[in-house]
Amino acid sequence: MPEHRKFEQVTAKAHANIALIKYWGKRDEELFLPMNSSLSVTLDKFYTETSVQFCGKLKKDVFIFNNNIADEAETNKVSNYLNQIRKMAGVERYAMVQSVNHVPTAAGFASSASGYAALASAAVRAIDLDIDQKKLTQVARIGSGSACRSIYGGFVEWTKGDLEDGSDCYARQLENEDYWDLSILAIQLSAEEKSLSSRAGMKLTVDTSPYYELWVKEAGKDLATLKDALRHKDFEQLGQVTESNALKMHATTLGANPPHWYWEPGTISVMNQVRKLRDSGIPAYFTMDAGPNVFVLCQQRDKEVVEQTLLTLKEVQKIYVCQPGPGVSYLAK
């Protein structure tokens, strides 16, 4: 390692994203290579800020999460991830990692995408690894699959690729966050209990659901439809294919052996209310990841009425009104 390296502290900020075409199923568990390409929108309200500094004096990695020393399991996960980055850079220093999460994870919103996007971005720059954005999405991906989409703002496609080594599997921005005035309402439900992690549910579904193979085909078609909707800024087309794609993903879990499902009563309550909103002439569409919470898409002009209507449901605890957010940024010290 060249002696002139300074190993300064680098702080990166990355936003969460919600998939409109879902990532559901891995073709390689080690490299986080997906079975299907996916498409997401980055969210302005939810993000993670992470600082990394590789220090010569440290005897092991230190991970401070939300201002507390993380437990051993969490620290080991971060260490194992940093090992891969150290290997790429040919550096053997341990790191001080400080991460603050602005994603309501206790409420069931996933933070691994913004978490690993911020960690990858900060660590790569702190270790002075000279890679382009495309490669950065791949480095983020090996931390958590969907993290690769959080490198960019706006509308982002994660191309599945075909090669075994994953070199053709990466994320790229289709449109930036200023392209389209959408509102994305993140609906926090009460009393959710996630019975099965998304990682475990995904694997069980790939391994046992008779519907899984068709899901992969459908996801391919839906992706093309959604990209077409983006090009034409056709909100109804975007909403319809988003909702349909989410439901087809959840359908695969019902076919697994044993069957499983991520929905809570409030999930259905929101789904039914969104259907009623549409019946009353307000275009709104929902999507759900592998958990009970629901995201509702609508046009900016309708966001107040959609929010107020959904707040009347007894299972709805809180609503975060988001819009397309930016990609990774680096903060001055």
Next chain:
Amino acid sequence: MPEHRKFEQVTAKAHANIALIKYWGKRDEELFLPMNSSLSVTLDKFYTETSVQFCGKLKKDVFIFNNNIADEAETNKVSNYLNQIRKMAGVERYAMVQSVNHVPTAAGFASSASGYAALASAAVRAIDLDIDQKKLTQVARIGSGSACRSIYGGFVEWTKGDLEDGSDCYARQLENEDYWDLSILAIQLSAEEKSLSSRAGMKLTVDTSPYYELWVKEAGKDLATLKDALRHKDFEQLGQVTESNALKMHATTLGANPPHWYWEPGTISVMNQVRKLRDSGIPAYFTMDAGPNVFVLCQQRDKEVVEQTLLTLKEVQKIYVCQPGPGVSYLAK
């Protein structure tokens, strides 16, 4: 028509049934020929009693339903159905039909199976048509598909057949109602609103869901598994395949275009509670038809604890504790 016929009033009583392997999709809309074979258990608590008399003096069919004159649409349905029976018998008399329903239809439990099984049984005997039980199931079927299964008590298979004229499509009893001490809890939920009839949902799914073709294959496998469970009186096997089959059926609707779903918040609430019951060591399994209500299967020894546990859910309005019921019977005047 022979003059010695007396055309007496005949009263038949037929019970509802709940499918453990679902009937989902028609291969012939006119003849009610299904895409897949199904298997049901007849329910002792829900039934319809129907009297039919073919009177020379009537100018048209009269249909009295729950002690009220039925509306024109309902009367026309019954008339059209009786036309087919009149044609088979070579008789041209109109009928007085009186039907009383002991199925809580307003609460979303289907009555068409017991309704048409009772009507078919009473009408065939009242018109003095000499047919065997197998043929009677076919006559019931052309009124409402699943009515063919309500001709028999206990566990009943409806064989889909392959012939275009439907002559090899019929129901038969596998085991009678005394064969196995099961409890079937019919859970009535509050605030259900059926957004799409089962007939319309079925057709939309057959026509548009990418998952539908696989459903047909899965239903065939599930049927074999369930018959095996019946032979060995293996409750867990029976419960698992019943639940899995229902979920696979509902999964097909999520794939339809546009997607649809029959679940209400209470549906998920009961599903999650049944999962918790199993986690606590009590074998219980659920199934749902094309509507929000849930049926829970358990062994007789567990019925009180299952009932009491489910009654704690706020969405549960009432529970009918059923067991396997008898086939069609004829009542003395």
